[in-house]
């Protein structure tokens with residue numbers, strides 16, 4: 355039987371559809387962490403107009419190979435020079451290309467973390483050096499562990515916030531890591547794909563001081579906050595020398611015209627941003643409160659729009675993420691089985707924060723399923 359994560363990630367409605375005999379569109383997906391308010395109306399409207407070919411013919415012309423409009427819009431919003439920016443086909447493109455571009459002898463990972471960091475190294479036969487964080491220390495690396503990782507490898511990937519734990523590193527530690535990486539000649543790839551969901555996220559980023567960290571590459575995604583995973587859009591922020599190198603490895607026109615136009619429109623939509631913040635503040639605390647009340651589940655709150663959960667051992671044995679995922683899937687609810695993350699085991703699952711109605715549905719289903727523990731566990 356295929357795992358729902360057979361292609362490495364959550365959000366695979368097609369595999370879920372085959373497995374549970376439900377139409378892919380009919381699942382409520384808590385396994386990918388996408389903003390349920392999006393995509394912004396303004397983006398949908400723009401794409402509809404574009405497809406009528408009434409504006410710039412986005413389908414019939416090659417897209418701007420330099421993503422000029424979007425880079426300019428990003429530069430203004432983030433207050434960085436456009437030379438510090440490279441737009442990609444999702445953050446995933448830069449995660450992958452970083453391992454090709456910088457040709458490290460060894461790649462450093464802090465586990466558990468997003469699977470594509472290891473995949474980028476493995477597909478190129480690059481040895482991986484790891485350090486592991488644990489729940490006893492709030493999933494935080496200690497200083498020595500992080501600095502050692504930087505010295506033991508030539509390229510380190512750090513999730514910030516980390517997926518699946520949802521945790522942020524203290525900014526002072528991140529700065530020290532970036533300084534140490536520069537001295538050691540190690541490339542530090544800080545993946546900020548979920549930073550937009552963090553309250554005052556920019557204050558947790560090295561972006562303000564990126565010019566003083568010559569070996570640090572920040573990665574951002576526009577697919578999660580703006581709910582555009584089907585279009586693919588992300589970008590890197592780094593010293594122009596690194597940006598030039600990254601760009602050399604990129605497939606020409608890797609960012610299609612619709613994605614570029616959607617990105618510009620999304621960045622302008624401040625109302626969407628505001629509504630998202632209000633939704634997240636309310637729904638994060640609602641879902642956290644509800645999940646905390648469930649028997650048999652330990653909740654790790656993290657700082658973002660998803661929660662890592664640990665299924666508690668029961669008097670009559672342990673029940674697993676796959677067991678839970680199966681029972682939720684039959685009810686049309688997708689959750690992420692986190693046993694596929696190195697550094698976690700079969701007791702971990704992850705769920706996204708969604709709308710009030712969907713969050714209620716999730717909690718009710720969990721309550722029903724977990725209430726049957728020991729009855730149909732096997």
Ligand SMILES: Cc1ncc(COP(=O)(O)O)c(C=O)c1O
Nearest residue numbers: 444445446468517547575577588
């Ligand atoms: C931590 C993290 N980084 C990056 C990505 C890639 O995002 P995208 O390529 O859609 O921008 C993901 C997607 O799940 C992720 O979880």
